[in-house]
Amino acid sequence: MGAGPVLCLGHAVRRVVLGGGPLKRSTDRVHVLLRVLLALAVVSSPQVGLTAAAASRAALTATADAVRASLVEVEAELTGPPSTSPDPSPEETGWAPAVWQSPDGEQVEGQVLAAVDARSGDRVVVWVGADGRRRPAPLEAEDVKVQSGAIGVVAALMSVVGAGLAYLAGVALLDRARARRWAAGWAAVEPRWRQQLL
Numbered sequence: 001m002g003a004g005p006v007l008c009l010g011h012a013v014r015r016v017v018l019g020g021g022p023l024k025r026s027t028d029r030v031h032v033l034l035r036v037l038l039a040l041a042v043v044s045s046p047q048v049g050l051t052a053a054a055a056s057r058a059a060l061t062a063t064a065d066a067v068r069a070s071l072v073e074v075e076a077e078l079t080g081p082p083s084t085s086p087d088p089s090p091e092e093t094g095w096a097p098a099v100w101q102s103p104d105g106e107q108v109e110g111q112v113l114a115a116v117d118a119r120s121g122d123r124v125v126v127w128v129g130a131d132g133r134r135r136p137a138p139l140e141a142e143d144v145k146v147q148s149g150a151i152g153v154v155a156a157l158m159s160v161v162g163a164g165l166a167y168l169a170g171v172a173l174l175d176r177a178r179a180r181r182w183a184a185g186w187a188a189v190e191p192r193w194r195q196q197l198l
Contacts, residue, residue, distance in 0.1 A: 027181075030170075030174060031171065038163050049155050050152060053152025064139040067138040072127070073125055074101060074125070078097070078122045079096075079099055081096060081119060084116045093115055096113075103128070103132065104132070108133070112126050
């Protein structure tokens with residue numbers, strides 16, 4: 001009595017994997033192969049994501065290190081208040097005029113991001129190149145972690161989506177092949193059946 005659900009489950013799995021009916025065609029075997037490949041792609045998608053995340057993390061870390069080595073961190077002194085919206089939030093930042101020294105000692109004027117409550121004379125840290133011009137700050141470890149994690153998630157999802165699209169395309173081709181074979185078989189049998197009926 002307890003074996004009934006197990007047998008039903010086994011029959012259902014066999015039907016999904018191998019297809020229904022005792023007459024299995026070559027296209028049915030290909031269909032089974034497509035199902036197996038789709039299942040493997042879904043099961044392996046986490047590993048694809050982890051591999052992509054690890055590779056992107058190494059690349060982003062190397063890039064951030066190279067950028068950091070080519071830049072210099074200096075303090076810029078604000079010469080005016082930052083430009084903000086009419087009703088700024090405490091977390092908002094704005095561009096403010098400032099001056100700082102280039103690596104060769106020259107004074108450079110430019111715009112830097114500062115908190116909305118910053119005033120003239122306040123100092124903020126900026127990254128500059130060899131020419132003294134402000135550059136975007138290199139990625140921090142947390143930024144690298146977030147970006148590489150996002151790349152890993154996208155890679156895992158894309159592997160599943162790609163496998164699913166490939167499966168659907170394969171099934172469509174199999175259905176066309178089955179339809180052609182059925183039409184050819186019917187074209188050969190129909191005249192004989194028509195003669196027998198008439």
